[in-house]
Amino acid sequence: MSPQPFPDLPSLRDAGKAGVARALARLERSAGTAEAAALLDAADAAPRGEVLGLTGPPGVGKSTLTGALVRGFRQAGETVAVIAVDPSSSRSGGALLGDRARIPSDPEDRGVFIRSYAARDRLGGLSDLAFGATILMRALFDRVIVETVGVGQSEADVAIVGDTILLAVQPASGDALQFIKAGVMELPDVVVVTKADLGAPARRARDDLESALSLANRDEPGWEAPVALVSSDSGEGLDLLTSHLAAHSAFLRADGRLARRRRAQADARLLAAIKGRFGTEGVRAARELLDRLEGGPFAREAEAARILSERLRRG
Template sequence: MRPLPSLDDIRKGGKLALSRMLTRLETEAETAEVAGFLDEACTNGAGLVLGLTGPPGVGKSTLTDALIRNYRSSGLSVAVLAIDPSSQFTGGALLGDRTRLQTDPDDAAVFVRSMAARDRLGGLSDHAIAAIAMLRAVVDRVIVESVGIGQSEGDLVQACDTLLLCIQPGSGDSLQFMKAGIMELPDVVAVTKADMGASARRAASDVAGALSLSRQMQTGWRVPVCEVSARTGQGLDDLVAAVSDHGEFMDRTGALVPKRLRQQGHWLRDMVRTRFGTAGLETVVKQLSETSVQPFGTYRRIALELSARLERPAAD
C-alpha cells in the first residue's frame, strides 16, 4: 500500500492530488493510516465550509457557480462537494451536480466532486464527512451542496461552518420551512431568482418573519436574508459579505472551535449508530462522550471492538 501524502503535498498537488486522495478515503476507509490522516486534517481545518441547501430546482447549482467565480476573483481556492441521491442499482450519484457547474477546467484552484449519499436519504454519508474534513484542511472555501430533501439540512448543520438555505420566490417554500422548523437551522438565507421582483421581495419578507422566532435569539447572530440572482449577479456581493460576516462572528465570539468539536462528536456517534445500530452505540457511550478530538481514529477502534464482539460465538 502506497504511503498517504501529507496535507501540504495535497495543497501543492492540485486537482489530481485531491481526486486521488478522495478515492483513497473511500477505498481505504477502514485503515489506521486513513483514520490518522483524517484526525490530523480535523485539527488543521483552516478553510471555511459553506453548506448550501434548499429544495430541488431552487437554483443551488447556478448559485454555486456564481460563488465559485466570486471567490476565485478574490484569489481564494474553492472545492465543491455535490451530494446527490444514490442509484439503488450501482450506489453511484444520480444527479451528477458537477456536470451542471460551468467551471474552468484549467483553473487548478477549483475542484468539484459529486458524491453519492449512499444509504442516507439525501444526507451525508461517512465518505462525505471524511471528504469535508480533508477538503477544509487544504482549500480556502469548501462548498457542500446537498440535494435538499429534508434530512440533508440537519446533516449539513453537523458538517459546515455556515449553513446557507436557499428559498425560491412564489413556490410556497417559505411556509413549508416555517412548519418544518427548518428556520432554526440556517446562518444565512438566500432568496434566489431575485430578478423576479415583487415575488422575491414577498418571499424575503415571509422568511424574515419566520426567522424572528429562530435560534438567532440564542446565539446572538441575526440571520440575514439576502435577495440574490445568480443569473444577473444582483445581490451576490451582499450574499458573499453575509457569509463572510458569519465567519468573522464565529471567530470573534470563539464559537468556531467548540462548534467543530461538537460536530466531530456527532460524526463519531452517527458513524457508530449507522454501522452498529442503537445497541452498538449504547455499549460504547462512555467512550463517545469522552472523545471528539480524534473522531476517525476513535471510530476505527470502536468498530474493530464491536466487530470482534459480533463475530464471537454466543455462549451456550
C-alpha cells in the same frame, strides 16, 4: 507487498487536482482503516479554510448559486473545493445526476476542485464519504462548499459539517411555509431567496422568511440570520450575500465560537457514523467507549467500530 502510505497534507497541497482526486479515491477504498483515520485526523487538526453548507429543496438553483459563489471566491484570490452530493442510482448506488456538470468552472484552474458523491442510503443529505472528503478539503483549500442532495426537510446533516449554513429558498414555491412548519428555520445562518428577478414574489418570500427567522430558537445566541435576494444569472444581490457570509465568519471567529462549533460537529459526526453502522444500541455502547479512547475523532471512530464489531461476532 505493503501499500504505500497516504501522502501527508503538505504533499497534497502541492499535488494539484489529480493528486487530490487520487487521495480521495484511496480514502474511499480505505474507509475505516487506521491509515485513512490518521490522514483525516491530521486534516481535522489543521483546518485551512471554512466550510459553507448549502442546502435547500430540489430545483431551487443550488448548483447555479454554487457556481456564482465559486467565481466570486476565485476573483477574491481564494481557492475553492466543492463537495456536491447527488441522489443515488437505485442500481449502482453511485451519483445519479452529477451536480458538478451543472457547476461551471475552468478545468485549467488549479484553484478549484469539484467532487460529486452519492447520498446512498442517508436521508440527512450527506454521505459518510462526503464527511471525510469535506474535512480533507477544509485542510487543503481556503473555501469548501458542500452542496447537499436537496431532499428538503431531512437535511440536518449539513449542520454537522458546515461552519456557515446557507439555506436557499425559491419564491412562490411554498417552500418558506414548509420550512417554517418543519422547524428548519433554526438551521440556517444565512438565507438566500433565489430568482430575485421574479420581483414581488421574491420580496414576499423574503418578508415571510424574516418573520419566521425572528421566532426561531437558535443554538448560537447573538446572531440573527439575514435574508438576501439573489439572482445567480444576473448577479443581483450576490455582493450582499457575500457580505452576510463574511459577517457570519467574523462572528464565528470571535470568542472561540468557531472552535466550539467544530468540536460539537466532530462529536456529532462520530456518533452519526456509529449509528449508521450499529444502530441506536451501538451509539449507547459507543458513548461509554469513546470516553476511554484516545486520538482524533476518526481514529476513535475506527477503534470504536472495531470493538463493537468484535462484540457482535462474540454474540
